[in-house]
Amino acid sequence: MRRLHRFRAGLCLALLLPGCGPGKPTSVPNLRPILHTSSDRNANEQVSITVYNQNFGLVREVRSAHLGKGQVELSYGDVSAHIQPETVHLKSLTADNALAVLEQNYRYDLLTPDTLLKKYLGKTVKVYRYNERSGVEEEKQAQILSVEGGVVLKIDGEVTSNFPGRFAFPEVPANLVQKPTLVWLLGSSADTQRVEVTYLTGELDWHADYVLSVDAEDKLADLNGWVTLRNNTGTSYRDAELKLVAGDVQRLTPPPPSPPMESSIAIPLSAPAPQFKEQGLFEYHLYELQRPTNLLDKEQKQVSLLEASGITLSKKLIFFGAESYFRGNYGRVVSNQKVGVYLDFQNKSNNHLGMPLPKGTVRVYKSDVSGLQQFIGEDAIEHTPRDERIRIKLGDAFDVVADRTETAWQAISACVNESAWEIKLRNHKDVAETVLVDEPAGGDWEIVSSSLPVTKKDARTFTFDVPLGPRSETKLTYRVRVRWC
Helix, strand or coil, X not given: CHHHHHHHHHHHHHHCXXXXXXXXXXXXXXXXXXXXXXXXXXXXXXXXXXXECCCEEEEEEEEEEECCCEEEXXXXXXXXXXXXXXXXXXXXXXXXXCEEEEEEEEECCECCHHHHHHHCCCCEEEEEEEECCCCEEEEEEEEEXXXXXXXXEEECCEEEECCCCEEXXXXXXXXXECCCEEEEEEEECCCEEEEEEEEEEEXXXXXXXXXXXXXXXXXXXEEEEEEEEEECCCCCEEEEEXXXXXXXXXXXXXXXXXXXXXXCCCCCCCCCCCCEEEEEECCEEEEEECCCXXXXXXXXXXXXXXXXXXXXEEEEEEEECXXXXXXXXXXXXXXXXXXXXXXXXXXXXXXXCCCCECCEEEEEEEECCCCCEEEEEEEEXXXXXXXXXXXXXXXXXXXXXXXXXXEEEEECCCCEEEEEEEEEEEXXXXXXXXXXXXXXXXXXXXXXXXXXXXXXXXXXXXXXXXEECCCEEEEEEEEEEEECC
């Protein structure tokens, strides 16, 4: 019997039912009438937004709400139009047992001209048409027959469409809302409570942009990083604590890709001090803005992420081959082939960097002889931990070109062949250059002979460093044996 009383008392506490207490009969009590209350962003005491660079975010809001006691219906407004209702969590910060969630509803049937017409389908409304002769609007009673592909009406016993006038409705249907709203059925034991609401939403996104300014000798550079945020949730978040998560977070149903974001970044004359504090979060990285900010709906915002000067870098000219070249007798493969231009630098503290860099676009600038900054290329980088190398492709060299010719080929067995190659590299500049020839053999390889020293890059790739004098041509020749199986 004591266990039964304890079970009943716990059930009463969980449901917060009035009239349910010690000594009361076990029959279901009569509930008081449901109270109705609402809350909007004006009641926010604290807003925290965590944005992931996968087009979604986590919203946390703390509001003060006057609920009353007993069974309460709370309409919670100013939520995202792209909320994931199944991720919503509501709890009371006033007391652990002050609030019980009995039911949750997400109302997103928004009040629009189309939805209003659909709600009055089959009903009679007023329509007004301006009479140019009389100069007044004429009123008619019209029954709405269809709204698919246009509005079809029955007026004065006739069926018509494309009516040139305006509609007047007696009232707004009760199940239409002006903006997406969460509605809870709650059990409350305190009149006024501080409640915390968290949920995931789509259409919050961010990405990083970087501006790299290279010196005249292509040896040193300055790097400025920017964060670009986009809010298309349908609601605004004011005075929010902003955090960004960089990393590849697994989601069972990935959100649709975000549309391209146009960047309005100019070449900064002097970037402000970085405003984000970085810290580790599980296997990702979190960047926290050190001040509140507003994330307005349909807004794109840019905030400084980092600033570094005196970064040591190196320029590389790289001529890439292909696995397919070693599988047959081709003769001349290509002529006047482009040589790629790359910049390499280390993300290390002794190189004035060392912060984990979120993936984004690096845009590179260099001053011309007059001192004006000119754009010389851009590339995307992936999430880059500290102490890792970053390689950026800027484009193809204008004055350095190459020809590739297979001069001999022999099938030694079904899995092995041997081929001879000649690569002519021409430098039309007035200064010397060095080209890295990168050859992916695609199998086990052995250099039989070569005119320059070979370097083993990995089990399937070998390279040559080819020095080029000013306005000269250098010929690289080698013979290689490749085994495929």
